Amino acid sequence: xxxxxxxxxxxxxxxxxxxxxxxxxxxxxxxxxxxxxxxxxxxxxxxxxxxxxxxxxxxxxxxxxxxxxxxxxx
Numbered sequence: 001x002x003x004x005x006x007x008x009x010x011x012x013x014x015x016x017x018x019x020x021x022x023x024x025x026x027x028x029x030x031x032x033x034x035x036x037x038x039x040x041x042x043x044x045x046x047x048x049x050x051x052x053x054x055x056x057x058x059x060x061x062x063x064x065x066x067x068x069x070x071x072x073x074x
Contacts, residue, residue: 001016001025001026001027002028002029002047002051003016003026003028003029004029025054027050027051027054029047031043031046031047032046032047032050046061
């Protein structure tokens with residue numbers, strides 16, 4: 001489940017709790033900035049790659065933060 005609307009109200013939270021208890025993974029559609037995005041497309045693509053990671057679907061980008069600083073052009 002990838003909820004995108006915030007703030008979450010009580011109904012959202014109760015429904016997310018129900019699906020989590022049923023075994024679903026909840027991955028909030030919140031942008032990541034550790035990969036130093038330059039465009040909105042970079043933000044959207046990174047979220048899509050993180051979703052693919054949840055399903056172990058191979059892709060061409062590194063999405064997990066390693067604690068190392070990302071240099072421009074990598």
